[in-house]
Amino acid sequence: MTIEELYAAIDSDYNEVLSRLINATLIVRLVKLYKNDANYASLCAGMEERDREKIFTASHTIKGLALNLGFKDLAATAAELCEATRNSYAENVPALFEAVAGEQKKVMDLIDQLD
Amino acid sequence: MGAEKERQLILITDDSDINRMILADMLEDTYDILEADCGKKALEIIDERKDDIDIVLLDFVMPEMDGFQVLTELNRRWKSMDIPVIMISAESDQNFIVKAYKLGALDYICRPFNAAIVRHRVDSIMKMHLKEQHLARIATSQIMDKHANTHMMIYILSSIVEFRNGESGQHILHVQNLTDMLLHELLNVTDKYHLTDEEISMIPTVAALHDVGKISIPYHILNKPGRFTQEEFEIMKTHTTVGYDMLTSVEAYRDNPFLTMATQVCRWHHERYDGKGYPDGLVGDDIPISAQLVSVADVYDALTSERCYKQAYSHEKALDMIMGGECGAFNPLLLECLNNLKDDIPEMMNNSSVDAIFQKDIYRIIENTLRAPHQY
Incomplete structure (x- = not known):
């Protein structure tokens, strides 16, 4: 799978990312690096421990990373989780986490298929 | 504030690699890059290399120590820190951005990053920063020139008096240095004396002139190895009023704050806090704080130096004597300062040199000059 195909598969715009980051080789490298990023594991740990601050920090960072990498839906779902844990632990946190988990899984599976 | 260099250095602080x-x-095609993966690491790097780093890019949401805490800590550690900080975050809450500005961040770059925007923001801030540094460098060199001459003349003048007294000029340096240390400790301990930046920078310099009146004391009295007779002591005591008269008679500089402070130090550096000193028997804080500071420094150095009439006492013995009231009565606050500094004094005395004092003074002037524009 090419990098363009990966972005198409998650309904995101590769050309938008390229216009911002300019360096095509870098984009592939960063996307592959995302595979090993520790923030999602930290988010899962936060969920298990019901640690509001940990969830907020991890989802905030995932949101930023996803925005930078142009993973549109992952950024949007992480942003919702982030807001739901900013000041208090909202009721719908588990549901919002599931949405992030779904997007994260999609991205991870696609990265595995990258050339 | 180092010399101008070819490539500027940027510290990127973000927990995500x-x-x-x-x-x-x-940024790396134009700038040299340092990276920190957490707030604590960023502070360590800035601590070590604050003279080299030109811009700090600072993420805000980070585990353990966030960007706000880093900014607060930077403000606390370096009141006059002049490294521009640009914050970077996925945060869109405006209150958050305003809070960062209030803490001294110069600009804010929002994720997702766009190369053209990041470059433009960083380049603009860098241009401003370099221009400011360049102007500061010019101002500094002019201040240095001006103060170098003043220091040199005062040192020469006071050393002439010292040489006649059989001293090498070390006494002046010691008194200046100890006065400087006591003064800054006093500022840590209390704000009751309301000293201006100008006065703070003048006190250690005028300290050099405290004994200038000794030029009028006959050589045989000045260098007498044994005890003074009452009559000789009365003559010796006049070095305070003679110094005062000499300096107040300089018509051309009447009302000059530096000279005014020098006249006070000359006249009152042998007053005692309990009113039993000379020449006027002033009591407590009626004695100008400049003269009180010099008085403590003068007594300490007299005790720990060999003189024609006595051996040198050890640092510990000298402190005991001063604290125990054997060598006069001093302001309790100054005794507290002396006690706080007791472990640092011997090393300072060994390192007293004209250059060291001059440099300390210059750094202070530069810091004061540069501090003003950075108070947002």
């Missing part, structure tokens, strides 16, 4: 890589990739 991907985000750091993106920023580094956008």
Whole structure:
């Protein structure tokens, strides 16, 4: 799978990312690096421990990373989780986490298929 | 504030290596890059290299120590820190951005990063920063020139008096240095004396002139190895009023704050806090604080130096004597300062040199000069 195909598969715009980051080789490298990023594991740990601050920090960072990498839906779902844990632990946190988990899984599976 | 260099240095602080890589990739063709993966590490790097770093890019949401805490800590550690900080965050809450500005951040770059925007923001701030540094460098060199001459003349003048007294000029340096240390400790301990920046920078310099009136004391009295007779002591005591008269008679500089302070130090550096000193028997804080500071420094150095009439006492013995009231009565606050400094004094005395005092003074002037524009 090419990098363009990966972005198409998650309904995101590769050309938008390229216009911002300019360096095509870098984009592939960063996307592959995302595979090993520790923030999602930290988010899962936060969920298990019901640690509001940990969830907020991890989802905030995932949101930023996803925005930078142009993973549109992952950024949007992480942003919702982030807001739901900013000041208090909202009721719908588990549901919002599931949405992030779904997007994260999609991205991870696609990265595995990258050339 | 180092010399002008070819490539500027940027510290990127972000807990995510991907985000750091993106920023580094956008900037590394023009700038040298340092990276920190957490707030604590950023502070360590800034601590070590604050003279080299030109811009700090700072992420805000980070585990353990966030960007706000880093900014607060930077403000606390370096009141006059002049490294521009640009914050970077996925945060869109405006209150958050305003809070960062209030803490001294100069600009804010929002994720997702766009290479053209990041470059433009960083380049603009860098241009401003370099221009400011350049102007500061010019101002500094002019201040240095001006103060170098003043210091030199005062040192020469006071050394002439010292040489006649069989001293090498070390006494002046010691008194200046100890006065400086006591003064800054006093500022840590209390704000009751309301000293201006100008006065703070003048006190250690005028300290050099405290004994200038000794020029009028006959050589055989000045260098007498044994005890003074009552009559000789009365003559010796006049070095305070003679110094005062000499300096107040300089018509051309009447009302000059530096000279006014020098006249006070000359006249009152042998007053005692309990009113039993000379020449006027002033009591407590009626004695100007400048003269009180010099008085403590003068007594300490007299005790720990060999003189024609006595051996040198050890540092510990000298402190005991001063604290125990054997060598006069001093302001309790100054005794507290002396006690706080007791472990640092011997090393300072060994390192007293004209250059060291001059440099300390210059750094202070530069810091004061540069501090003003950075108070947002």
